[in-house]
Amino acid sequence: MKLTLCIASIATLVLIALPEQSAAQSGPDQVLYGDDLVARGIYRLGDIGTILHRARSSSVDGFASSYSIGGLAPFQQTAFKVQVDGHNVETGFWDFRNLTALGIPVTDVDSIRVIHHPVMVDGTVAAGGMIQVYTRSYSERITTSISTFAGNESGDPGPFRYSHDDAILDNVDKIGPDASAAITINDEEALFSAGVSVSQLIPSDEAVFTRNRRIFDVATTPEVRLISPRLRFSWLGENFSSDARAFAFSDRDMMFSRSIAREIPVDIKQMQASWKGTAQISSNRVLNVNTSFRIVDVSNLASATRIPVRWNETNVRFNVGVRNDRPGALVTEYGSTVALNRASSFTGVPVSDQSAVQAYATSRFNVSSIAISTSAFAGTHDGELTGGVLAAGDYLKGRSIISGNASMFRLPRIDSDPIGSWLGAGLVASTEIPSRDRFGSTYGLYTADLGWTVTLPTMSASVSLTPSMRYFQDIDLHSREITADGDGFVVTSNGSQRSDGTLAGINVTVSHESSMVRNLISVDTQHAIQGDVYFRRSFDELPATKVVAESTIMPASSFRAIVSTVFLSPADWYDYQFVDDDPDALYSSRVDPAFRIDAGVAKTFWNGRVTTQVIIENIFNDHISYHPIGARFDRTMKLTAHVQLD
């Protein structure tokens, strides 16, 4: 520990002592760059959950993560949305998100913007925030790339399990091997690309074993495996552009079902296709059309038949909008979205069908924005699976969203980019109109956000301060529900508050970059308490303080060494109930503080076409147990190789 502190101190001193060059950041949205993610040793896109500001993520033994980027409790309909190059994509259900299923390795990511607050983009309402992924663009006529990644945590018992009574399984055993391949063909106006990605995870942690044995009739945790192919065809004309994409995935995974409050091994198959067209229809007006089609099917793994699950869903979405853009003047945007959804489930309750029609209108200003959305939903429920609640009948409901933000603190004398901004209030209100067998209810999400970023370029480094504060209330008022009771039904009425709390924090980032050394220290301190009606007494406390210090040393263009230290303060976790004979049981634990140091080297060959990287996480093997179920994370070696040919 002394040595790790010593190295961290040296990294700090290097940061202070070395001169010149600054990195800039504007606005409180978090921006992650693909090169930095690669340098951190992150290969799978889904693993970014651990480094997001104001985020809580939890994934024990699968690719799917339950994480909230806006301070909201997970397992709710306010989960964040995802866009890839402006296309709406869905990679999860039951409010899980699985970014790895996009099939985009981090080596193919240019940047990621993380919007923590309610936002509307091209008619997509994201009450829980949005993650926008931008992929790399290649200018060469033909570009091919191949990547592979594998990791292994040390410290498992091996054969000593049989000869040492105290030998236990300490960690998740094997990560990967993952592999991906892609080809991009560029013409003057057209672009075609295709890729495929494979990921695997073989968990063997004793804590995971113990839990899963209690839940399933399986001796071991199933190995999880994800295969994701993707296609893209784009055409860029003088006044018209077209971008068509499709991706699919097959995923053996561990998913949490809120309706049965358990994690279950499932087999997921999904296909999604989308098209985005843009046309300049006058000197100031641009027409945008977005449409997507998605079909997903979820079923049990054969080895886990104790909890039968069958779910399939079809979504069709069409959005058209016009943006009126006059430089230096009011920018307005208006449009409409039609979305049709059909879902069927069999999990001990009947089928659920739903259709929805949505319309929206927005107005946007060049230095500030206000977005207003009104929506109307109509449909028929034969049954709805929500927290073990069965509801039936026709319904009609409306929803309105108001959100706003403004950028300010512009420095006129140097005509700089905005160096600060504040975020306004968010309101999501949904009122369900009583009809036939359906009782009315009101749902509301009320948020108030305040945050800004101030970047102070100094002689030797760039200092960014991002204080933020959020109050939110996620509430379900006066709902009256029909619950199954044996062969009959029972009507119940309750006003429930799904979660509420405050989240206050400050992020201080000090960065410095020279030709040979790049240093970054990021300090996140935050506090949030959340409650969730589904798990009545449950609440979570985010780690109050997270400190990340990184130093990257580049003595030559083909070589890079990285040292990273991470500190997470202690936290309380109270998570889902899962025990058959004790329905009120909560899985809870006091999570120890964690301090770890990671180190790695990367070497490029053949004029940068081949990159290999070795990252060793927790190199001093401090037996970190920073996990809600007590799983330990020991020294881990990760190997990555990437080949790109132009």
Place this chain on the structure above:
Amino acid sequence: MVISESNNIISRICALFVLAVITIAGADSAYGQSRPFDTIHFGVAGGLDFVETEIHETWTIPAVAGIYIASPFYAGQAVISATYLPASSRSGDVTDFWALYAGAGLDYPLKINNRIEFVPGFRFGSMYMNFKDEPVDFRKEESEIFVGAELGLVTTITPSAKLKFSSTLLHTFTDVPIDVSLFNLGIEYRIKTPGWLRNVLQ
């Protein structure tokens, strides 16, 4: 065959490397003029375990066998190898198992004279274990990271065939580390790399 007791494998690795450095100081690189992937070396080897460590309290390791492929690299000689290691329970109370060390590494061949090369090198990779009679609740397979060091002497039999004596230390990062020390005898056959394959490799 176990000929002595020692848990201090690390010190032995250090001693071997000191020996290697002393030898390197007086030798010439055997591949100083070679182009990367100019030749490919196919090898088979067998070995005996000769140092007793904690794993030998419960299991015996009668012998090991392995194959490897090597080729001149930009620096030294790149190697990929697979070594099979069976382990038999001494008492019969615990399961037998077998392991496969699948790894890669780099050798640095040094020419002692026209017939003999001294070859120090390192290895790293994954040790795959398969437990024969897994009783309950545990997967039959497991794997862990290993690192290793090797010192070898290669002597020429024919222009294409070589005889290789080597000593290998392998350290696996299990909760109680698995350390094995091997004396190996092997034979390798060297061919000139076909042009198309060399182009692919380069």
